[in-house]
Amino acid sequence: MTTTRAATGESPGTATPAAGDARPPARRPGSAPRRLNADLAGVLLGVGLGASVALAITTQPGGSLSAPGGVATFLGSLTGLVGTYLALVMVLLMARVAPVEKVIGQDRLARWHRRLSPWPISLLVAHAVFITIGYAEQAKSGLGKEIGSLLGSYPDVLAATVSLGLMVAVGIASIRAIRRRLRHETWWVLHLYLYLALAFAFAHVLALGPAFVGHPLTQAVWSLVWAATAGLVVVYRFVLPVVRSVRLGLRVVEVRKEGDDIYSVVCTGRRLETLPVDGGQFFIWRFLTRHLWWEGHPYSLSALPAPPYLRLTVRARGDHSRALTGLAPGTRVFVEGPYGAFTRHARRRERALLIAGGIGVTALRALLEDLPRQAVPVVLLRVSRPEDLVFREELALLVEQRGGKLHELVGSRTDLPFDARSLKKLVPDIARRDVFVCGPDGFVEAVTRTASRLGVPNEALHHEAFSLS
Ligand SMILES: Cc1cc2nc3c(=O)[nH]c(=O)nc-3n(C[C@H](O)[C@H](O)[C@H](O)COP(=O)(O)OP(=O)(O)OC[C@H]3O[C@@H](n4cnc5c(N)ncnc54)[C@H](O)[C@@H]3O)c2cc1C
Known part of the structure; x- marks a missing residue:
């Protein structure tokens, strides 16, 4: 079923129980992302990589390569240094450093983190193998004897071996097929062990790395880089969210049924007008009940x-989202964010096309509210069943206020294919619009592919998939 809807004139302010009672205080929009921040971060990381390689090469004692075991020991130092540096980069990618996250988006950072992760793990495994071979050749002993001697005589090596074991275990758990079988929370807790692994690795490199032993300057710089990374993680993932949450004092005021299994949770807080947030962004929400306080989940406004x-x-399908439907008014709420680059700042063209699949309508609804009139938005809502259509009146009014069009596409994928031909028919000028797509992974992938085929260039294609893993 394809329907084009018009507004009935109700207020989109149904967002709040008290909307319309009084004029709300002016809201603080988010600041525009600064590309320079991301470029600078990229340059710094590149310089760090170059410096790690240079350090491993220049601190190699003269003539050591021709000594027995010299080549293997050198390769061990090189892979060890570059591997630990890349492990640090992996942590930085997930540190949620706001000025960078705002430009790149958390989904893209998570993807880069995922793609990078096999490298430090493989390099560190190679490091362990090369160093053992090198030392065994040097001592003219067998590999087994050398392993025993390294583990038995050097406590730092033992700690580093435990650290490597932890990294390999997390790496294996992150392989897609295995990851899918694990609960998100199990996988998340496993990930926390990585911080422990990195702490062990740090101590080991300082105590035994040829680039550091007897080189106080490189020791100081290396320690500073690690301290800065730890500082960024602590500040952006713990301190700022706690300070913000305490200041906002958010509490649940109402849980409202919007559709078959779709519920809105309305919170109230202090000085919300000072919260810099844009439509399309999300927070990581922590509801402080006895069973939920330890679980943070991403949900868009x-x-x-x-x-x-x-x-x-939320669409109440899993443990957490279902539990939200029973939240009692007064429940305290902690938030981390706002996050996401799926905002009006991403626009490159005057006009916009917004496409939502299923529950992806949440972020799209907020983004639409944030778009100027000139965007003349066309909104496509794709759902399987009529009862999945939510915010119909709100969307219709917001679209009407901007002189746009709202199409509701209801039906199965076979009944209602969302292919290039139907998309072009619905939005003939698609190639000249910004295209914002939001929804489940598969939906976002398919729609962005189709839009590209219809001539929408990459810089005008913006998406938020409801999955960070
Ligand atoms: C940027 C973003 C915005 C989102 N916005 C919304 C929204 O507005 N409304 C909505 O209903 N859903 C939204 N989601 C999806 C929502 O976060 C997950 O569906 C929710 O965390 C599922 O938890 P669950 O316990 O109910 O389900 P589960 O059955 O535990 O999980 C269902 C799926 O969600 C994934 N998931 C579970 N926990 C997390 C987590 N903490 N972080 C990331 N993924 C997780 C699982 O890997 C699984 O694929 C969003 C996701 C992202 C990444």
């Missing part, structure tokens, strides 16, 4: 904040 109210909307 489904409307711009209307101080003192904030709204998120």
Whole structure:
């Protein structure tokens, strides 16, 4: 079923129970992302990689390569240094450093983190193998004897071996086929061990690395880089979210049924007008009940904040999202964010096309509210069943206010294919619009592919998939 809807004139402010009671205080929009921040971070990381390689080469004692075991020991130092540096980069990619995250988006950072992760793990395994071979050749002993001697005589090597074991275990758990079988929470807790592994690795490199032993300057620089990384993680993942959450004092005021298994959670807080957030962004939400406090889950805002109210909307399918439907009013809420580059700042053209698959409508609804009139937005909502259509009146009104069009596409993928021909028919000028796509992974992938085929260039294609793994 394809329907083109018009507004009935109701207020989109149904985001809050009290909307319309009084004029809400002016809201603080998010600042525009600064590309320079991401470019600078990229250059710094590149310089760090070059410096690690240079350090391993220049601190190699003269003539050591021709000595017995020299080549293997050198390769061991090189792979060890570059491997630990890349492990540090992996942590930085997930540190949620706001000025960089805002430009790149957490989904893209997570993807880079995932693609990078096999490298440090493989390099560190290679490091362990090369060093053992090198030392065995040097001591003219067998490999087994050398392994025993390294583990028995050097406590730092033992710690580093445990660290490597942890990294390999996390790496294996992150392989897609295995990852899919694990609960997200199990996988997340396993990931925490990586921090422990890195702490062991750090101590070991300083105590035994040829680039550091007897080189106080490189020791100082290396320690500073690690301390800065740890500082960024602590500040951006713990300190700032806690400070912000305490300041906002968010509490649940209402849980509202929006559709068959779709519920909105409305929160109220202090000074929400100071929260810099854009439509399309998400927070990591932590609801402080006895069973939920330890689980942080990403959910987009489904409307711009209307101080003192904030709204998120969930499809209640899994453990966490289902538990949210029973939240009692007054429940305290901690948030981390806002995150995401899926905002009006990403626009490159005047006009916009917004496409939502299923629950992806949440981020799209907030983004639409944030778009100017000139965007003349066309909104396509793709759902399987009529009862999955939510925010119909809100969307219709927001679209009407901007002189745009709303199409509701209801039906199965076979009944209602979302291919290039149907997309072009619905939005003939698609190639001249910014295209924003939001929804489940597969949906986002398929739609962006189709839009590319219809001539939408990459810089005008913006997407948020509801999955960070
Ligand atoms: C940027 C972003 C925005 C999102 N916005 C919304 C939204 O507005 N409304 C909505 O209903 N859903 C949204 N989601 C999806 C939502 O986060 C997951 O569906 C939710 O975490 C599932 O938890 P669960 O316990 O209910 O389900 P589960 O059955 O435990 O998980 C279902 C799926 O969600 C994934 N998942 C579980 N926990 C997390 C987590 N902490 N972080 C990332 N993925 C996780 C699992 O890997 C699995 O693929 C969003 C996801 C992302 C990444």
